[in-house]
Amino acid sequence: MTNIRPERRPGGALASRPLHFIWIADCSGSMGVSGKIESLNTAIREAIPHMRDVARENPNARVLVRAVKFSAGAEWLIAQPTPVEQFEWVDLQASGETDMGRALKLVAEQLKIPPMELRALPPVLVLVSDGQPTDDFATGLKTLLDLPWGKRAVRIAIAIGEDADHDVLQRFINNPELKPLQANNSEALTRYIKWVSTEVLKAASAPQSQGRVSSTGNVVIPQPPPDPAGAPDVW
Structure with a gap:
């Protein structure tokens, strides 16, 4: 796969290449506490215009967005790979357990x-989560x-609150150069x-990203x- 050459349009211009961006969102019952699920819905909805801006700046990438939700089981919240220009967020509702392994299999x-x-x-x-998997996480991760x-995917994990399982999220990232992001309030989550x-999407979609890889062979990600400053911990 590393020897794949970019496709060119007639006349020599690079054809746009698909970039699949997938939210993997925890909507277990604990996400309904202290406004976590509402904050996640708001943060993603507010980020969509910024994603569109990034996509417009790089016509060589065709950004396609979708989302998986997991609680008692896992399912596609938005199943169709949707051009970011047309993507609209569907609000999550909190209930049930934390079947993260099933989400990774999907x-x-x-x-x-x-x-x-x-x-x-x-x-x-x-991957965004506030708790610990309640199913076979290890098998789901291995399948992925x-x-x-x-293996080549850019994998980012956001821990919501102090009860999130950092070990599990680090195993999902599977890259010693990246750590889970800790969000203890809505301001941090939004940021x-x-x-x-924006920044992660830029790194993954830039034409030169194929030559900008880390020691693990993955795309180099900018510092988060x-x-x-001054925001209290509420989760």
Whole structure:
């Protein structure tokens, strides 16, 4: 896969390459406490215009967005890969458990070839959770990372509150150069969601990203923003 050459349009211009951006969102019962689910819905909805701006700045990438939700089981919240220009967020509701492993299996099914395109850019997977898996996380993660596109994906994890399982989120990232982002209030969550939607998306979608890889072989990700000064911890 590393030897794939970018496709060119007639006349020599680079054709746009698909970049799949997938939210993997925890909507277990604990996400209904202290406004966490409302803050997540608001943060993603507010980030969408910024994602559109990034996509417009790089016509060589065709950004396609969708979302998985997991609680008691997992399912596609938005199943169709949707051009970011047309993407609209569907609000999550909190209930049930934390079947994170099932969510990763759902994502893995979509990163097989097909339906995943050979000429795609590395997908961006953003896992957001406030707790610990209540199902077989290890099998779900292995299913994802055993796939070439699962291994090459840019994997970002955001921990909401102090009860989030950092060990699990670090295993999902599977990159010693990246750590889970800790959001203990809505301000921090909003800042991290925007960072993922802009700076991470830029890094993954830039034409030169194919040559800008870390020691692990993944796309180099910029430093995340610092925690907002003065915001109290509420989660």
